[in-house]
Amino acid sequence: MSPDVLVIGGGNAALCAALMAAEAGASVLMLEAAPRAWRGGNSAHTRNLRCMHDAPQDVLVEAYPEEEFWQDLLKVTGGLTDERLARLTIRASATCRDWMRRHGVHFQPPLSGALHVARTNAFFMGGGKALVNAYYRSAEKLGVRVRYEAPVDRLEIEDGRFVAAHVGGERIEAGACVLAAGGFESNREWLREAWGENGRGEWPADNFIIRGTRFNRGVLLRHLLADHGAERIGDPTQAHMVAIDARAPLYDGGICTRIDCVSLGVVVNRQAQRFYDEGEDFWPKRYAIWGRLVAQQSGQIAYSVIDAKAIGRFMPPVFPGTRAETLPGLALALGLDVEAFMQTLLAYNAACRPGHFDHTRLDDCRTEGLSPPKTHWARPIDTPPFHAYAVRPGITFTYLGLRTDETAAVRFGGQPSENLFVAGEMMAGNVLGKGYTAGVGMSIGTAFGRIAGHNAARAAQRQGARHAHA
Incomplete structure (x- = not known):
């Protein structure tokens, strides 16, 4: 039997989409490309959700008002964001936790x-894996059917309306559809195509490590853009990219591969030269630009250097x-x-000016x-023992996606589809043109997942009513 919402x-x-659709009374089928053991995509590697709040709330201290959240987002994206959709995400982040x-x-x-x-982000007990498992349990109780190892390779769309999805030779119809299948970060060929050759005979994408799932290959994203003319948003080279331990596994290393001492020391490339301000802003607002910075260096590798004074002031890496x-x-x-x-380190040490060091503020x-x-937290690197961590670009998710609006509808030729919706990484580029601030990916996914699920259920019910009167 065909579901109301696919x-x-x-x-x-x-x-979030499946739960909202089921709560609205729709029958729901989820198609997950991964096996059950690897379900959840990149969400299984997350830790927290960035939340607006006007006063202290349970695990959140002080206040983090809408305007401050907006200014933080505006700064990291350099203005490459849709303010309407960004503010929608911000406001939704204030009210979603009771539902969660x-x-x-x-x-x-x-x-x-x-x-x-502690002021800006609510942390999940047990991390993203626990969140994903909780949602799957709740979905099962609500009657949502889930099929694993079911990658969708193409859609049937007529005049902007979703008709059916194809999993191999199987055709699945539904009254409405929500696309939430991730970006293309684990598609090496597409990454190579996007990044190209860098003029030094290197293909930077060949040295990228995929922090999350191997199943986000962008098959449906490319299909919608190339074959159906869906409206696009974003730059294919922009992504959540972190400087991670160069020894990390190719896939699914997750958050524990991140190197968090960048702002406490200096970072040099293979030529032993510094190439960016390590103390530009607080690490949660800047950690996701360092992967891209390292990607632009020769060999796509760099070295984060600290001395003994930095030890104990950052989350230590898994491996020494x-x-x-x-x-x-x-x-x-x-x-x-x-x-x-030595020229680089001595020049840096000589340029450090005395001040009141405080890594909890912009000192x-x-x-x-x-x-x-180095704008903040600049202290001479002069106290042994000295430590260094080799880092490479770790790509979490890509920002090229489908343009949408407040309804989460996919758009074709300037018009929103009445029954095809998008959420998560496939549309995050509407809010994140570049840059990142900790936890905002989950804010976007939660906000638009809930909107897409609710609107898909309504679209399916409208279609059912039309068929009943036909």
């Missing part, structure tokens, strides 16, 4: 060292880095030119006369 995907946005709790999600105060986000008692010894251990490395420890500068 949800394609299996992560947070897809689950009703579906089994539990929250906890942030752990010590969790990026100073390279350690040495002297800076020349550290350069040798990293395989960097010792003379060039006055800065460099002077140095390019690039």
Whole structure:
């Protein structure tokens, strides 16, 4: 029997859509490309949700009003965001947690060292895996059917209306459909095509590590854009990209592969040169630009260098880095030119100006006369032992997606579809043109997943009513 609503995907946005549609009385079928053990996409690797709140609320301290959230988003995106949809996401983040709790999600105060986000982000008890499992349990109770290892390879669309989806040779009709199948970050060929050759004979995408699921290959995204003329949003080279441990596995290393000491030291490339301001802003607002910065360096590798003064001030990596008692010894251990490395470190140390160091605020420890500068938290690297972590670009999700509006409808030729909707990574580029701030991906997925599910149920009910009167 055909479902009222078909949800394609299996992560947070897809689950929110399925739950909302089921709550609205629709019969729902979810198609998840991954096996059951790997269900949930990138959502299984998440930890928290960025939340607007005007006063202290359970696990959130102080206040984080709409305007501050908006200004944070505006700053990290450089203005590449749709303000209407961004503010919709922000406002929705203030009211979604009670609904999440009703579906089994539990929250906890942030752990010590969790990026100073007790004011802005609500952490999931047990992380994203627990959230995903809670939603699947709730979906099952509501009668949502879930099929695993069911990748959809194409859709039938007539005049902007969804008709059916194809899983291999199987055709599945539905009254409405929600697309929440992720970006194309695990499609190496598409990444190579987007990034191209860098003029040094290198294809940067060949050295990208995929932080999350191997199943987000962008098959439906490309199909909608190329074959059906769906309206697009975003730059295919923009993504949530983090500087992660160069030793990380190719897929599913998740959050534990991140290196969080960047703002406490300096970062040098293979030529032992600094290339960006490590202290530009708080790490939660800047960690997701460093993957892209490293991707632009020779060999797509860089080295985060700290001294003993930084230890204990950041979430330690899973594996120890390279350690040495002297800076020349550290350069040798990293395989960097010792003379060039020492020139960079001595110039940095000499440029540091005395101040009152405080990593919990934008302090006055800065460099002077140095390019690039270090704007905050600049202290000489002079106290052994010295540590360094080799980092590579870790791509979480891509920002190229489907243009949408407040209804979460997919758009064709300037018109919204009446029964095809989109949520999560497939439309995040409407809010995130570039950059990132911690937890906002889950805010977008939750807001638009719920909107898409609700509107898909209404669209399916309208179609059912039309058929009944036909």
